[in-house]
Structure formats: structure tokens, C-alpha cells
Amino acid sequence: xxxxxxxxxxxxxxxxxxxxxxxxxxxxxxxxxxxxxxxxxxxxxxxxxxxxxxxxxxxxxxxxxxxxxxxxxxxxxxxxxxxxxxxxxxxxxxxxxxxxxxxxxxxxxxxxxxxxxxxxxxxxxxxxxxxxxxxxxxxxxxxxxxxxxxxxxxxxxxxxxxxxxxxxxxxxxxxxxxxxxxxxxxxxxxxxxxxxxxxxxxxxxxxxxxxxxxxxxxxxxxxxxxxxxxxxxxxxxxxxxxxxxxxxxxxxxxxxxxxxxxxxxxxxxxxxxxxxxxxxxxxxxxxxxxxxxxxxxxxxxxxxxxxxxxx
Amino acid sequence: xxxxxxxxxxxxxxxxxxxxxxxxxxxxxxxxxxxxxxxxxxxxxxxxxxxxxxxxxxxxxxxxxxxxxxxxxxxxxxxxxxxxxxxxxxxxxxxxxxxxxxxxxxxxxxxxxxxxxxxxxxxxxxxxxxxxxxxxxxxxxxxxxxxxxxxxxxxxxxxxxxxxxxxxxxxxxxxxxxxxxxxxxxxxxxxxxxxxxxxxxxxxxxxxxxxxxxxxxxxxxxxxxxxxxxxxxxxxxxxxxxxxxxxxxxxxxxxxxxxxxxxxxxxxxxxxxxxxxxxxxxxxxxxxxxx
Amino acid sequence: xxxxxxxxxxxxxxxxxxxxxxxxxxxxxxxxxxxxxxxxxxxxxxxxxxxxxxxxxxxxxxxxxxxxxxxxxxxxxxxxxxxxxxxxxxxxxxxxxxxxxxxxxxxxxxxxxxxxxxxxxxxxxxxxxxxxxxxxxxxxxxxxxxxxxxxxxxxxxxxxxxxxxxxxxxxxxxxxxxxxxxxxxxxxxxxxxxxxxxxxxxxxxxxxxxxxxxxxxxxxxxxxxxxxxxxxxxxxxxxxxxxx
Numbered sequence: 001x002x003x004x005x006x007x008x009x010x011x012x013x014x015x016x017x018x019x020x021x022x023x024x025x026x027x028x029x030x031x032x033x034x035x036x037x038x039x040x041x042x043x044x045x046x047x048x049x050x051x052x053x054x055x056x057x058x059x060x061x062x063x064x065x066x067x068x069x070x071x072x073x074x075x076x077x078x079x080x081x082x083x084x085x086x087x088x089x090x091x092x093x094x095x096x097x098x099x100x101x102x103x104x105x106x107x108x109x110x111x112x113x114x115x116x117x118x119x120x121x122x123x124x125x126x127x128x129x130x131x132x133x134x135x136x137x138x139x140x141x142x143x144x145x146x147x148x149x150x151x152x153x154x155x156x157x158x159x160x161x162x163x164x165x166x167x168x169x170x171x172x173x174x175x176x177x178x179x180x181x182x183x184x185x186x187x188x189x190x191x192x193x194x195x196x197x198x199x200x201x202x203x204x205x206x207x208x209x210x211x212x213x214x215x216x217x218x219x220x221x222x223x224x225x226x227x228x229x230x231x232x233x234x235x236x237x238x239x240x241x242x243x244x245x246x247x248x249x250x251x252x253x254x255x256x257x258x259x260x261x262x263x264x265x266x267x268x269x270x271x272x273x274x275x276x277x278x279x280x281x282x283x284x285x286x287x288x289x290x291x292x293x294x295x296x297x298x299x300x301x302x303x304x305x306x307x308x309x310x311x
Numbered sequence: 312x313x314x315x316x317x318x319x320x321x322x323x324x325x326x327x328x329x330x331x332x333x334x335x336x337x338x339x340x341x342x343x344x345x346x347x348x349x350x351x352x353x354x355x356x357x358x359x360x361x362x363x364x365x366x367x368x369x370x371x372x373x374x375x376x377x378x379x380x381x382x383x384x385x386x387x388x389x390x391x392x393x394x395x396x397x398x399x400x401x402x403x404x405x406x407x408x409x410x411x412x413x414x415x416x417x418x419x420x421x422x423x424x425x426x427x428x429x430x431x432x433x434x435x436x437x438x439x440x441x442x443x444x445x446x447x448x449x450x451x452x453x454x455x456x457x458x459x460x461x462x463x464x465x466x467x468x469x470x471x472x473x474x475x476x477x478x479x480x481x482x483x484x485x486x487x488x489x490x491x492x493x494x495x496x497x498x499x500x501x502x503x504x505x506x507x508x509x510x511x512x513x514x515x516x517x518x519x520x521x522x523x524x525x526x527x528x529x530x531x532x533x534x535x536x537x538x539x540x541x542x543x544x545x546x547x548x549x550x551x552x553x554x555x556x557x558x559x560x561x562x563x564x565x566x567x568x569x570x571x572x573x574x575x576x577x578x579x580x581x582x583x584x585x586x587x588x589x590x591x592x593x594x595x596x597x598x599x600x601x602x
Numbered sequence: 603x604x605x606x607x608x609x610x611x612x613x614x615x616x617x618x619x620x621x622x623x624x625x626x627x628x629x630x631x632x633x634x635x636x637x638x639x640x641x642x643x644x645x646x647x648x649x650x651x652x653x654x655x656x657x658x659x660x661x662x663x664x665x666x667x668x669x670x671x672x673x674x675x676x677x678x679x680x681x682x683x684x685x686x687x688x689x690x691x692x693x694x695x696x697x698x699x700x701x702x703x704x705x706x707x708x709x710x711x712x713x714x715x716x717x718x719x720x721x722x723x724x725x726x727x728x729x730x731x732x733x734x735x736x737x738x739x740x741x742x743x744x745x746x747x748x749x750x751x752x753x754x755x756x757x758x759x760x761x762x763x764x765x766x767x768x769x770x771x772x773x774x775x776x777x778x779x780x781x782x783x784x785x786x787x788x789x790x791x792x793x794x795x796x797x798x799x800x801x802x803x804x805x806x807x808x809x810x811x812x813x814x815x816x817x818x819x820x821x822x823x824x825x826x827x828x829x830x831x832x833x834x835x836x837x838x839x840x841x842x843x844x845x846x
Contacts, residue, residue: 056413058352104593110409111350112547112592118352119540119585126582181707184696188704191693194655198687200679200709200763240536244421251414256695286425293418296411297401 003179007172014164021160022153030156034228036269037163038221042246043253043261044170045217050247051255052183053210054190055110059101059117060243062124063094063215067222068237070094072134075142075226082149083162087223094219095212097124102211106204125238139233142226159224170217174258186210218246241285245269248292254304263303321453322573323566328458330565332527334558335465335520336538337545338472342513344543345551346489347506349398353416354542355535356423357514361387361521362530363431369438376438377464380522384515391514394419395507420535427532435529443526461523468519472512473554485509489552537581544588550598559599563587604667606631606798607652607683607767612661614644614651621647622822625661629767629800634793636813636830637802640843644822645802646688649769653685654678666766679705680712684765688772688802690752692744698755699740702727705763727762734758734788750777757785767798774805782808806844810834818843 021030042060049055067090074086097120105116129137148158177183185206188196197203226232245268253264268288275284299306336358343351361380368379402412442456476482488505524530541564549560568583591598605628614622622644629635639645650656652663654675663670670678693701706726711717718726731740734754739747747755757773770789774782786808793799803809809816809830816833818826820842826833833839 050410054410056410058413058417104589108592108596111413112596114350114413115352115539115543115547116585116588116592118536119543119588122537122540123582123585126579130576130578181711184700184703184707187696188693191695192691194675195687195691195693195759196704197675198653198655198679198685199705199759200676200712201704202674202676202708204674240421240424240533244418247414247417251411255410282425282429286422286429289418289421289425293415293422296414296418297397300411 003172003176006175007168010168010171014168018157018161018164022157027154027156030154030160031228032273034156034160034163035273036265037160037167039245039249039265039269040167040262041163041170041221042218042242043249043265044167044174044258045214045221046246047250047255047258047261048174048177048186048217049210049214051250051260052177052186052190053207054186054193055106055207055210056114056247057117057211057214058114058243058247059120059124060218060246061238061240062117062121063098063218064222064225064242064246065124065128065234065237066094066097067091067219068225068232069128069134070219071223071226072140072142072232076133083158083224083227087162087166087220090223091216091220094222095216098215099208099212102208106207106211121238121243125234128237129234135233137234139231140226141231144227144230155227159228162224163221166217166220171258171262173213173217174261178258182206182209241288244292245288248288248295250302251292252295252302254302256301256308257304260302260304267303318573319570322569324452324454325458326566326569327562328454328462328565329527329569330562331462331465331558332458332523333541333545333565334469334561335461335516335523337542337557337561338465338469338554339513339516339520340542340546341549341551341554341557342472342485342509342516345546345553345557346485347509347513348489349395349403349510350413351416351510351513352413352539352543353419353423354513354517355538356420357387357390357517358521358524358538359427359530359532359535360423361518362525363427363436363521364518365522365525366436366438366530369440375440376522376526377460377519380518384518387518388511388515391511392507394514395510398510399503399507420539424532424535431532433531433533435531436525437529438525440526457526461526464519464523468516469554469558472516476554481505481508537584540581540584540588544584544591546598547588547596548591548598553598556599605629606633606666608664609648609652610662610664612648612651612658612663614647614656614658620822622651622658625819625822625824627817627824627827629798631766631798632793632796633798634790634812634814635798635800636809636816637800637819638804638806638809638816638843639819642821643819645819646771648819649685649771649802652678653683653769676708679709679763679765682764682766683769684760684763684767685769686753686756686760686771686773688775690749690756692747692752692755692759694744697741697743698731698736698747698758699724699727701744701755701759702730702762705759709763730758730762733761733791735784750781753777754785757788761792765797767800768792769800769802771802772804773801774803774808786812806834 021033046057046060049057070090070093071086074081074089101116101120105113128134134140144155148155151158185201188201189203189206193203249264249268250261252268254260268291272284272287275287295302340351340354343349364383365376365379368374369376442460445456447454447456447459476486484505488502545557545560545564549556564584564587568580571583572580607629609625609627612622612625625648637645647656651658654673665681665683703723706718706723728737728740731737734757736751736754736758744752744755753773757770760768774785782805789799789812801809801812813830816830817824818833818839825842826836826839834844
């Protein structure tokens with residue numbers, strides 16, 4: 001299926017899901033679905049740099065939080081700014097930080113990049129915790145509007161629609177990359193960077209593109225967060241859960257294709273919600289970590305890999 | 312800003328002592344990453360495990376935390392060997408280390424943190440010992456025993472390991488495997504077995520480091536993450552494969568952090584390690600005394 | 603006539619170890635140069651420095667009159683320097699055809715002359731694969747190849763970047779007598795089409811058959827450079843490498 005029709009199919013599926021949600025008229029469903037779709041975006045973003053290019057980014061919380069906190073700042077400065085605009089700003093800011101970190105560390109071995117992203121998460125958290133304008137350690141309250149602009153109904157439905165839109169863009173981007181020369185370049189870097197460089201691939205430039213795209217999408221996924229939770233503080237905004245889920249879901253679903261993060265998010269997200277409701281909210285958090293370790297050892301190609309026909 | 316010499320000197324001294332402790336925390340990674348090229352980012356999880364074991368021994372049995380750590384040292388050694396075995400079979404043998412090996416350790420780190428929260432909760436835990444509280448008065452300086460004891464333990468550990476690595480047969484075999492695995496194989500030593508022992512040692516150090524940690528400060532499950540940045544900043548700054556370099560780097564970081572905390576406030580301290588790491592990677596990635 | 607590839611006073615150290623010392627080497631356009639020397643003499647290090655995988659501390663490399671100092675490996679490949687690796691480094695998750703796609707997409711297409719697209723890329727990949735005898739396995743993965751086929755893939759990938767100079771680093775190690783002949787014939791065909799070839803080898807039969815000129819590297823220094831039959835009789839070369 002070519003790129004154009006694929007986007008149309010995605011939009012059609014998204015529209016169908018949204019219409020179904022409207023018909024159900026259950027706001028709990030919207031809250032849960034928002035989280036799953038958010039993880040599809042986060043997982044896809046992580047996978048562009050991780051699965052496609054082979055560079056593991058542990059600092060997901062940093063980029064995600066940059067998006068979230070830029071919304072908090074924008075909301076305070078320009079209360080009338082529409083959410084889509086905040087998303088763009090959040091994405092750009094996170095993308096810049098990503099490229100910056102990459103520029104400093106991507107000329108070295110991949111593990112140094114990964115370690116730097118881990119440390120980045122702590123640093124961004126420290127900076128935000130010390131910044132009173134966004135509430136520092138005490139956190140910030142964001143008032144969620146009562147009704148949704150444009151479509152009416154509860155604001156959560158509007159948030160879900162926005163996240164669905166972001167998801168369509170992210171998936172379309174991922175698939176487009178897979179089939180393009182950019183995607184081949186990423187794969188060559190992942191498989192053997194020195195050989196890629198010797199074959200003419202401008203490895204640093206491509207890695208920076210991947211890092212910028214990946215960080216940017218994570219920032220965009222974080223931008224609506226303050227409106228979703230209404231109270232944002234560093235310990236929940238920087239929760240390690242986001243990082244583990246964003247990595248575990250593509251690893252479980254399969255890192256070689258755009259479909260992997262989708263499968264991972266739906267399965268693991270669904271399982272987590274089920275466990276949260278039936279057992280406890282502490283146990284559900286453990287699930288992603290345990291499944292990730294198990295899959296990484298036993299089924300490195302993920303669920304997609306289990307079904308892939310051997311060439 | 313009123314910079315009194317007294318304040319400055321005390322900041323430097325406590326930084327130095329703190330740096331010694333940081334060396335204890337990093338020594339395990341100096342072995343696993345510096346010598347075996349295994350990026351064990353879950354090392355802080357093992358340290359915290361040591362802290363909590365020391366906590367239980369101390370509150371339930373009244374045992375001194377350092378003593379408790381020494382008692383469970385063999386168990387940590389075995390744990391390290393077991394973890395390496397899994398890592399070897401699942402990743403090293405398949406030559407698929409980077410993405411999945413890192414994710415494996417990240418998963419372990421996360422599981423350990425959540426596991427500790429489930430068992431112990433998020434409250435801060437600390438230990439009691441006769442040396443926590445009083446200080447040693449040395450000339451003009453005030454050396455809290457709370458910092459001095461971990462510093463001394465750490466130095467003993469570092470010196471002990473350095474002697475082991477350079478004098479004993481097994482220690483030299485470990486150094487050999489770090490430099491040239493093939494040559495070692497040709498000399499009829501089994502590199503996998505040696506790496507397993509080395510990794511076991513690496514985790515064993517976490518037991519003592521954990522006891523030191525809970526002596527210096529109260530612990531709660533999420534502080535492991537702060538230490539990843541510190542540990543790798545120290546190992547990279549010191550130069551991989553160099554113990555003396557690592558110790559110098561640890562002292563340096565300790566002093567810089569202490570000065571930052573004294574003059575800019577303690578909430579900025581975690582960011583210092585990252586700054587140091589980034590600058591080192593950008594300017595001199597091989598570190599001070601690196602190979 | 604200025605040489606196509608000119609290495610001048612090139613030196614490389616690893617810490618205290620001097621891997622290469624003041625290497626001067628000229629390769630003329632269209633030439634067939636052989637490079638021999640004992641293991642550890644620095645041959646692969648020299649290739650790495652010429653191609654930009656490693657950075658030399660002293661001296662310079664010029665290609666087609668342009669100094670390459672400071673240029674990254676991919677930039678040198680785009681200008682026409684191709685090399686195969688001594689230990690094959692295939693892209694493990696890509697099929698053989700896709701392996702060859704990479705240099706076509708990133709080296710050939712980066713040049714203003716003759717950009718390939720669509721089906722033409724696929725056709726070119728398969729053509730190069732059949733030149734090295736790997737046509738039937740074109741859609742398989744590198745893990746399905748024998749060691750010898752991996753070496754052929756390594757050569758094919760270097761050829762796919764359409765180099766003006768191809769440096770073949772021990773491409774024939776472990777091959778049978780017949781396979782060595784195959785590769786020699788392939789490289790000579792390549793040379794007849796205008797590609798300058800530098801052959802680094804231990805198999806003396808191949809080197810003597812192939813080279814118009816022969817250079818010898820021992821312990822990081824070039825100790826001989828000239829007509830092959832004279833070089834192999836040079837007493838220093840005999841002592842250091844060939845034996846009595």
C-alpha cells in the first residue's frame with residue numbers, strides 16, 4: 001500500500017474509533033484510550049531512534065516533560081493559545097534538546113549516548129523542580145476547560161481526538177521512513193555503523209535527524225498532558241513509568257515495523273489497565289518492566305517478529 | 312555571597328570524603344563497564360538492595376550496617392555471577408548487546424525500584440550506628456564520622472581490589488580478558504568463566520557500597536536513578552580501565568557537588584554529574600587517565 | 603603526471619604504539635597495485651587512514667588533486683574511494699540486494715552524475731551480485747551465506763559504490779584455488795573498465811599475477827615499492843616477509 005492511501009486508511013480507522021467512543025459516551029473509556037494512544041505515539045517516537053537506528057534513548061521522560069512543561073508555561077503566558085499550537089511548540093523545543101544532546105554525544109559509541117540520555121532525564125527534572133514559575137516541586141495546576149472547542153462534548157474527548165491525530169501523523173511518518181532511503185540509511189547505521197559510513201551514509205547527520213524526530217514526537221505527546229491530569233508535579237511528570245512503557249511496548253510489539261509499537265501499546269496498556277482495576281495500581285506498573293525483560297531475553301524480535309515469515 | 316574560608320574548606324573536605332564514597336559506588340561499574348564492556352546501568356539497583364538489607368539487619372537484628380554488608384557479600388557475589396550468566400547466554404553469545412542488553416539492565420533497574428517500593432514503600436529509611444552523629448575534630452576541621460567511615464571502607468575496598476587485580480593470578484586474568492579475549496583463550500583460560508567471576512566481584516562491591524550509602528544519607532527507592540549519572544560520569548571522567556583515574560574522578564565530582572550544594576543549594580547537586588559527563592564526553596572522552 | 607591517490611608522510615599512533623611511520627605512496631590512475639606485508643605491519647591501518655575510518659596524526663592523503671584531510675569516511679567514499687573490509691561487515695538485517703542498495707543510495711546517488719531510481723537500483727544491485735557470483739542468493743540474508751560468500755558480498759558492496767579506486771583488503775583469505783582465480787579475474791575486469799585497484803593480500807600467487815606494481819609494509823614502514831619481480835628479490839623484503 002502506498003503512502004497516500006495508508007494515511008487515508010489510518011484517518012478512517014481513527015475516525016471510526018472516535019465515532020465509536022462518542023456513541024459509547026463513557027468518559028472513563030476516553031481516559032483509558034487516551035493513555036493507550038499516547039503510548040503508541042511515545043513508542044513510535046522511541047522506535048525511530050531505537051528500533052530503526054539502533055540508539056537507545058533512556059531519557060524519554062525528559063523530552064516528554066519538556067513538552068508538558070512548555071504547555072504549562074505557554075498556558076500561563078498566553079491562556080488563549082490553542083492546544084495544537086502548544087503541541088507544535090512543545091515538539092520543537094523537545095526536538096532541539098534532542099538534537100543538542102545528540103550533537104554532543106552521537107560521535108561516540110552508542111552506549112555513551114544512552115547513558116547521556118539517562119543523565120539528561122535527571123538534569124531536566126532537577127531544572128524543572130527548581131523553577132518556581134512552573135510550580136517547582138509543589139507542582140502546577142492547570143484548569144481544564146469545561147467543554148471541547150469545535151466538537152463540543154467533554155474536554156477529554158477533544159484531548160483524545162488531538163492525540164489520535166498525533167498518532168496518525170506519527171504512524172504515517174514511521175511507515176514513510178521505513179520505505180524510504182532514510183529508513184535504509186537508519187538500518188545500515190543500526191547493523192554496522194562503520195560499514196555504513198564507508199558505504200557513503202552520512203551517519204552523524206542521519207542520527208541527528210532520528211534524534212530530532214524522536215525527541216520532537218515525544219515532546220508533542222507530552223504537550224496535552226497538563227490538561228489531561230490537571231495537576232502536574234515533577235515526580236509524576238517524570239515518572240519512570242513513561243520511560244519503561246515507551247521502551248517496553250515497542251520491544252514487546254516488535255521494533256522492526258511501525259506496527260510493533262501499536263501492538264505493544266494496545267496489549268501492554270490494556271493489560272496494565274486490567275491489572276490496575278483488578279489487583280492494585282502498584283502491580284500494574286511492574287508488568288511492563290517484567291514483560292520487557294522476558295521478551296528481550298526470549299523473543300528479541302517481538303510479537304511482530306514471531307509472525308514474520310522467514311525469508 | 313559571603314564566602315568565608317571556613318565554609319569553603321568544610322565544603323571541600325566533605326566533598327573529598329563524599330568523593331571517596333562515590334568511588335565505592337563506582338568501583339563495581341569500573342569493573343563491569345571499564346573492564347568487561349558490560350553497560351550495567353542497573354548497578355545502583357544492586358547498591359540499593361545492599362542498603363535495604365543493611366537497613367533490615369540494623370533495625371531487626373541490631374547489626375552494624377557495614378558488618379551486615381560483609382556478611383551478605385558472598386550472596387551478592389553469587390547474584391552477580393547469576394546475572395552475568397543470563398546476560399551472556401541471552402546477549403553476549405548472540406552478539407546482540409547494544410539495544411537489548413541495555414534494555415535488559417534498564418528493565419532490571421526498573422523492576423528493582425518498583426519491587427522496593429512495593430516492599431518498603433516510598434518513605435526514607437535510615438540506620439543507627441554509634442558513629443553516625445559525632446565528628447572527628449582534626450586541626451581546624453570537622454570530619455563527620457558519618458562520612459569518614461564510608462570513605463575509609465571505600466579506600467580499603469579500592470586498594471584491596473587493585474592489589475587483587477595486579478598481584479593474584481585470577482586478578483591478572485581479569486585484566487587480560489579486558490584487554491584481549493582471544494589471547495586469553497589461546498592460553499587455555501576460559502574467558503567466560505573469568506568474566507563471570509569479575510562481574511560477581513562487581514556486584515559484591517555493591518553490597519558494601521549500599522551499606523555506606525545508607526550510613527551517609529537516608530534512602531528511598533528512586534535515588535538509584537541519581538546515581539547512574541554520577542557513576543558513569545566518574546567512570547568516563549576517570550578513564551575506563553583505570554582505578555586510580557576513577558578515584559581521582561570520584562573525588563573531583565564529590566568536591567564540585569559539595570561546592571555547588573554549599574553555594575547554590577542542594578537541589579542542584581544531581582545536575583552536576585550530568586554537566587561533568589557531558590563536558591567530558593565532548594572534550595576528552597577517554598578521560599583523565601584512560602587507555 | 604599527478605597520481606590519482608597520493609599518500610604523503612602519513613603517520614598513525616595508538617597511544618604509545620606507532621602503527622604507521624612516514625608512509626609515502628602513490629597510486630596512478632588505472633594502476634593495479636599490490637600491497638603486502640606481515641600481519642600487524644599496518645596494512646589495514648593504512649587503508650583505514652586513507653578512507654577516513656581512522657584519523658592520521660601526521661601527513662596527508664590527496665585524491666584526484668584534492669586534500670582529504672578532515673573529510674569523513676562517507677565523504678571520501680562519495681568522491682570515489684571504495685574499500686572492502688578485511689573481516690566482512692554485512693548489514694545483517696538486510697537482504698543481499700538491500701545491502702548493495704545502501705552504497706547506491708548514499709554514494710552513487712550523492713554524485714551529480716547519473717542518479718539511479720526505482721527499478722534501476724534493483725537491477726543494478728542484482729547485476730553487481732551476479733558479477734561476484736551471488737545472483738541466486740540475492741534475496742537471502744547474510745547469515746545464510748558461507749564465509750567465502752560473505753567476502754564476495756563485501757567486495758560487491760564496495761563495487762556498488764562505483765569507486766574510482768577500490769582497495770580490496772584481504773578479499774581472498776580462505777578461498778580455494780579456483781575461487782582465488784575467480785576474484786583475480788573479477789578485479790582485472792574491473793580494472794579494464796577503468797577502476798584503479800589496490801590489492802592487499804597474503805596469497806603471493808594472486809599478488810604476483812595481479813599487480814603491475816608492488817609495495818611492501820613492515821612494522822609500519824614502507825620498505826619496498828616497485829616492479830613486482832624486483833621487489834620479491836629485494837633482500838630486505840625476503841628477510842622481513844617472504845623467508846628464504
